[in-house]
Amino acid sequence: MNFNFLSPVSDLVLAHNELLESQALGRKLRIHSTQNGIPDLENVNIAILGVLENRNDVNYIGEEFQLNEIRKSFYGLFPGSWNTTIADLGDINKGESIEDTYFALKEVISILVKKNIIPIILGGTQDLTYANYRAYDNLVPMVNIVNVDSKFDLGDSAKPIKNNSFVGKIILDEPYNLFNYATIGYQTYFNSQEEIDLMDSLYFESYRLGQVSSNITIVEPALRDANIVSIDLSSVKGAEVSLNQKYSPNGLDGKEICAIARYAGISNKVSSFGIYEYKPSKDDEITSMLVSQILWYFIEGVNFRVNDDDFSDENNYQKFIVLVDSEELVFYKSNKTGRWWIEIPFLSEVNNKLKRHTLLPCMHQDYLDACNNIVPDRWYKAFQKNSV
Structure with missing residues (x-):
């Protein structure tokens, strides 16, 4: 070495x-x-x-x-x-x-x-x-x-x-x-x-x-x-x-x-x-x-790292779907740590840099905002970057 x-x-x-x-x-x-x-x-x-x-x-x-x-x-x-x-x-x-x-x-x-x-x-x-x-x-x-x-x-x-x-x-x-x-x-x-x-x-x-x-x-x-x-x-x-x-x-x-x-x-x-x-x-x-x-x-x-971002097992998380301006936002909450993620959708016609469904870390507040019809800023920016 x-x-x-x-x-x-x-x-x-x-x-x-x-x-x-x-x-x-x-x-x-x-x-x-x-x-x-x-x-x-x-x-x-x-x-x-x-x-x-x-x-x-x-x-x-x-x-x-x-x-x-x-x-x-x-x-x-x-x-x-x-x-x-x-x-x-x-x-x-x-x-x-x-x-x-x-x-x-x-x-x-x-x-x-x-x-x-x-x-x-x-x-x-x-x-x-x-x-x-x-x-x-x-x-x-x-x-x-x-x-x-x-x-x-x-x-x-x-x-x-x-x-x-x-x-x-x-x-x-x-x-x-x-x-x-x-x-x-x-x-x-x-x-x-x-x-x-x-x-x-x-x-x-x-x-x-x-x-x-x-x-x-x-x-x-x-x-x-x-x-x-x-x-x-x-x-x-x-x-x-x-x-x-x-x-x-x-x-x-x-x-x-x-x-x-x-x-x-x-x-x-x-x-x-x-x-x-x-x-x-x-x-x-x-x-x-x-x-x-x-x-x-x-x-x-x-x-204190906790491996809570494995979403292959449904017992590990709760899933929430919120409709904001005809956009379906999908949130995940880890049962282990209470941390939140939001899904960035896959755009098939675009030269896509991300995997099929990329999960973006977010806050509980982003979910509450989405429930009040406010698009989370992090989601919007990641979505736009993914569309470029």
């Missing part, structure tokens, strides 16, 4: 780890060290992977960074009553070129996902999401991405890729594997009206910060439907993070970002998870601790 790209976790962190209590997370991980090499991945469920690449930052001025503080904070936490085995594979260093780093990341993610191991990517800049997406080229036919971010990051796809403009490349570069792109926590004043209109015209989903803060549960269906979840730390409000990390007085708070991470973990579909735009500073304990807690909640979610 080709993991030559990976460098071990620093001896400094490992020495710190030795001083931790025996129940701490760091003492239970399989860690890539200089002494022992890359750990055995047999029965590993989750692998942490640092990527020290930040050259595509629009403000890049040659600064280096490392992830030691995050590792120290994370290793010092205590696990929940978990039954997952976690490995820390160390870091992918900057390649000769940024493309080399992308290639290395793509290879490692592809190997891990094939082995049913969920990679958690701790990144430099968020354009690494592009390499994460490309790792799926030969894995799944259509990919759904959720970006937790104050901006859409669409950018001008004709220009070179940057950390604030990588999504345009994802949409327009072949092979075209993107089905849905959802942004959670966007702030209108950071996005041009053209970008907001483009998101609408492509039938992508976007959840404003205000919507998310007033009802965090609205983002759960989008996360349940995602293959890749990418978090930009600048979506967190300035008061919650350290000096270099401060971006905006408004943003998600610590509880909200951790709840989003837990929803991503619980999703049976999420198979890679990334946290990007980490910028260490002298007073850094607070950001590294927040990142550690985001990781903790994601892993907690993975431990």
Whole structure:
């Protein structure tokens, strides 16, 4: 297995780890060290992977960074009553070129996902999401991405890729594997009206910060439907993070970002998870601790995954049919978890990207809206994308 790209976790962190209590997370991980090499991945469920690449930052001025503080904070936490085995594979260093780093990341993610191991990517800049997406080229036919971010990051796809403009490349570069792109926590004043209109015209989903803060549960269906979840730390409000990390007085708070991470973990579909735009500073304990807690909640979610999306057995679900404007909407409710889905109909005359009946995660509220003759927004967008 080709993991030559990976460098071990620093001896400094490992020495710190030795001083931790025996129940701490760091003492239970399989860690890539200089002494022992890359750990055995047999029965590993989750692998942490640092990527020290930040050259595509629009403000890049040659600064280096490392992830030691995050590792120290994370290793010092205590696990929940978990039954997952976690490995820390160390870091992918900057390649000769940024493309080399992308290639290395793509290879490692592809190997891990094939082995049913969920990679958690701790990144430099968020354009690494592009390499994460490309790792799926030969894995799944259509990919759904959720970006937790104050901006859409669409950018001008004709220009070179940057950390604030990588999504345009994802949409327009072949092979075209993107089905849905959802942004959670966007702030209108950071996005041009053209970008907001483009998101609408492509039938992508976007959840404003205000919507998310007033009802965090609205983002759960989008996360349940995602293959890749990418978090930009600048979506967190300035008061919650350290000096270099401060971006905006408004943003998600610590509880909200951790709840989003837990929803991503619980999703049976999420198979890679990334946290990007980490910028260490002298007073850094607070950001590294927040990142550690985001990781903790994601892993907690993975431990509570319930396989409730098998609808082949009628005893597993209840089925509801609602007529809205001469359109028959079919809802399913899992008996195990109470989660809801809605059916997207099959259009035989269209070059169809989806299976015969694709089930789209939704909320109980979508069913109640349908009963009041309101077409659920997620259903409408998925239906339109499927008709294109």
